Amino acid sequence: SVNPDLASERQTASFCVEKLTALLDGGAEQTRIRRAVVEAIQSDPVFSRENQYFQTQNERYEAAVRKAVHLQKKMHEMGWTENGPEYKYIYRALSGDVAFLLHRVFMRSISVLGSDKQIAKWIPLATQLRLIGSYAQTELGHGTYLQGLETTAVFDVATQEFILNTPKISAMKWWPGDMGRSATHTVVFAQLYIHGKCYGIHPFIVQIRSLQDHSLCPGITAGDIGPKMNFEAIDNGYLMLKNVRVPRENMLSKFCEVRPDGTYVRQGSQKINYFTMTTVRISLISDEVLTPLMKACTIAIRYSVVRRQSKLKPGEQEAKILDYQTQQEKLLPQLAAAYAFHFINDYLQELFDRGYREIQRKNFDMLPELHALSSGFKAVITHHCTAAVEICLRACGGHGYSLLSGLPSLYTKILASCIYEGENTILLLQTARFLIKCFMAASAGQPVPPSVTYLAAVKPGKCPAKNKSDFLSPDIYTEAYQHVAVRLITSTAAKLQDLIQSGAKKYDAWNQCTVQLVQAAKAHCHYITVKNFAETVEKLETKAGIQRIMKHLCDLFALHGIFSNTGAFLHDGYLSAAQMDMVTASYLDLLAVIRKDAVPLVDAFDFTDKSLNSALGSYDGQVYQRLYEWAQKSPTNKMSPAYERYLKPLLHNALSKL
């Protein structure tokens, strides 16, 4: 039965939960397909995650391999294909807890970077899992800065082979998933040398393990890089190459080819390839970033209406902790952020689909803008959501610290997203470079891409709000965000100019402004997120209460951003001190409004209990019972050798002899 404290929250929902779920899924039909996939996966005991919190790294890895193998069978049984509508829900249903994810990156890189001949040779083998692939780019000494990679591939004209080497310890490949124990092949990125000349980074297919007995191939040293904060199921690996020879045909050669005589030939445009890399940053947002945040919000908010602590009014029952303003102030902005980023993700997906169509028509005009947006939003969303999950974790007090709450593993997983696919600070600086360039162009009256046209229309002024309800007007707050973004970009550009004019070298001036540049890039992304949220709300259907509650969340997201960054809005007097007090009052009022719908708003995310895998967040709210029963299954509650070995001698008087 459902805990009455949770049941009562659902009775007062101001909107139709099922309709909101359909909106999030992109239609009721999508909801139906998603639920069918989740049901098929989660009813299969092989995919169970119930024991994962008790398992060692070895056990987790083994389970992930078993699941990956079983998934092949399952897909066949269910008639799911890689191009079918079900495919994108499989990963979500598994919560990512499955091996061979890098195998897919291996395949994609061959499809994108390989010649037709190479695709014809490798893709069928990979599809049938006759080999297991990985993708070896990052090295011990180099990550985001690819030009710095040190692995070498030297072309030997005599044998028509590339000789791959790891010249020093920092050149060892480090981190690639599936490579520590599973992979038989990997795409190695190395500096290409022909006749002593370096041609930069190129990809090579290298076999690292025997297809017969899985032993390491000659010249290969590989293994697991050891325990991490999460991803226990994945065998992130190291790889050292010593005079490993691969045939000339193993260099992926869609864009660059080495002819038998050693002639180096470039062909075609790399721009599509470049675009694909950019797309990866956007494609990870949904599963790797938004899903964990939505789960964390679900767990923390459900638990906060089940947990009662201390009294709000004398003589009454202890209050639900969600009734405390401080708890609302922790959780509800995170909930609003989950929705805000969901909608900006929709917007980005659409933009990238359009970009893809343009690029196929050989129109590359959108590329710089798409690159800037993907870098900036990857950084801003991963950073914001990571912090948000941690807030949810800590808002659950002591019980949040138990792995059985599900929150620690959500946190340790999402935080890796701040680093992979480009370290966030570096990405923000790339966005900033684009913004500065566009600002200069706009100032000179040249045309700029749509997302930055606002830079051309700079209008100084003050916020016109007169009372606190004015701050519930999207025009008012959107303009405030725009103003801050313009101000930060303008002032940073001016600072850069100043430094250069006073004789500083360009790169020095840039480094001296990087802290400001990062802030400017964040402000730009924040502005677009708020603007997009407001525009999305505008277009929603007014029926079933959806638009009203989304409007509240949009207001909350926007005002929370101002409230937590007051200085940026006060700085040039755009908002006055009195207006800032209105923002605060309006913001705090909204907390109480959204409080009433908090549980329905997380129910709409529609996670099953098995997806959440949390003692605190289950749909029925039987928190304490579940925590107690689950804890008893912990391996530490089996008889431990520690008693016989250490405790017994201790208790039997070891010390009284002193």
Next chain:
Amino acid sequence: AAAMTMNADLRRERAAATFQPLLLTHILDGGAERTRRRKEIEALVLNDPDFQHEDLNFLSRSQRYEQAIRKSSLMVMKLREHGIADPEEIFWFKSFVHRGRPEPLDLHLGMFLPTLLTQATPEQQDRFFMPAWNLEIIGTYAQTEMGHGTHLRGLETTATYDPSTQEFILNSPTVTSIKWWPGGLGKTSNHAIVLAQLYTQGQCKGLHAFIVPIRQLGTHQPLPGITVGDIGPKFGYDEMDNGYLKMDNFRIPRENMLMKYAQVEPDGTYVKPVSDKLTYGTMVFIRSLIVGDSARSLSRACTIAIRYSAVRHQSELKPGEPEPQILDYQTQQYKLFPLLATAYAFHFVGAYIKDTYHRISGDINEGDLSELPELHALTAGLKAFTSWTANAGIEECRMACGGHGYSRCSGIPDIYVTFTPSCTYEGENTVMMLQTARFLVKSYTQVSSGQQVTGMVSYLNDLSRQRIQPQQVAARTVAVRINDPVSLVEAYKARAARLVEAAAKNLQAELNHRKSKEDAWNRTSVDLVRASEAHCHYVVVKLFAAKLSEVTNAAVRAVLTDLCLLYALFGISKNTGDFLQAGILTSAQITQVNQHVKELLAVIRPNAVALVDSFDFHDVHLGSVLGRYDGNVYENMFEWAKKSPLNKTQVHESFHKHLKPMQAKL
């Protein structure tokens, strides 16, 4: 054999420092003699083969618990062998043995024994103390329940007195009343001090403490009526058997209630305790430990991140030049140096609270408790302020180490998971902030009614003088000199005054609109927390600035002054809105502050490595491949990884179990 040579980058960094790290270490330790003694004790542990073991990162939880128990029992024995009895020296010894991690006997040594000393009658001490001292009895302190933590009055465990047998009957009446979380309860302890609602003669007398045997001496099996076990895996604390305890009509003799203060007579008559303000003292003491722990944990993370940033080279700053150390990037300095300054600030705050506590404890014995309420209120807020800041700071340090920070070999994940529960235990941070706020509002009310307040809140006295003018309190422009720590203390003071006043006024406005005091308080609590934070921030800046004048060595004082300025200015640049809104600083001054922060980053840069060296963490204690003193990071990452459990066999068994059969079928 000679160790590997020191990494050239680190060698260069150390040679370029403008001060002697050892002198700064002495300041942190509280004198050269303390440093000497600390290192002596460190050597005792590090040179003892009994305390060596495999890297804990590669062990399962059960194995880690087992290692910890082994070391803990040896530790108790060796402490006595070495005759170490001073609390701080015991703390050092313990933290070297366990490398800063918790251990299963923590609650026995830190709560069970001290509680016996302070709350047991002489007769009870005779029965329990020596056996507990000799570890025949291992005890824990069972307070928190599944359903209740910080709010103690809500605890549900009952102890009902039965005069016919002169026993207490202990019960866990609901699932939520099961004791949950106490350290050492799951597997280690055979006794627990249990906090329960006392019922006698049909009346509830509130929470009292009882000594409850839970496991059979000899067999270690749970006693009939007792259900006890481990609460399962957690974020960290792998070596600790945090436990659960459920009691079912479990009877203990009347004499097992701790009766130094309150008593239950044989016929069930309840004798009230004389007022006991000393518990305040205990709380102050424990919270001062957490402030110190915030400083230490953040220092460890900074040490790792800054050394690694000096070793790691990446990308290019100037075209055509070699890849620079990542510590040369402004964004990296902006991430790390303010945290380094914060770690120093918190060290001095921790030392201040400890000293004040010892000074006041002296007074307590002479009956002067006048300073205790303020110290109690102050430490609640500082516990929250420092632990929140350190918690976030540790994560920033980890992020600043990029991908390698995410590996357990960096040591930062471990520091984080060990530290983060201090935001919750010994008083949940938000609740702590609100306690401080209650004191601030009370002081504000006193000032409003014409009384003077003293101590750290005395800045509120200025409010009454201000009131003559029509303006808001702080809406006068303080002539802030951004190069002068003393002047910055004034700016922080003005900010705190403004936010305390705003919160107090909002609270009053709510009270004017509503009936219930509690409701008004709740509706103002976000403002109240902000006020507390501003107050704590002011205290930290003030204590840091005050410390500077005590430093005699000019070179050390210069570098600490840079750090103090950075701490204060960075705090302003992160909270510009507060200073702008109150008119304490103008926009032009804010721009100067931001600029000066960046200049200070460049000033501190040459001393960064020396400043973390001064924390003087031994490599074994630091437990980080990235933060090694010699900087030989990459070689040792490889050595470390080879020991991973997944690498135990050349071909993993999963290949034979799953991969091969599948490939055969296809």
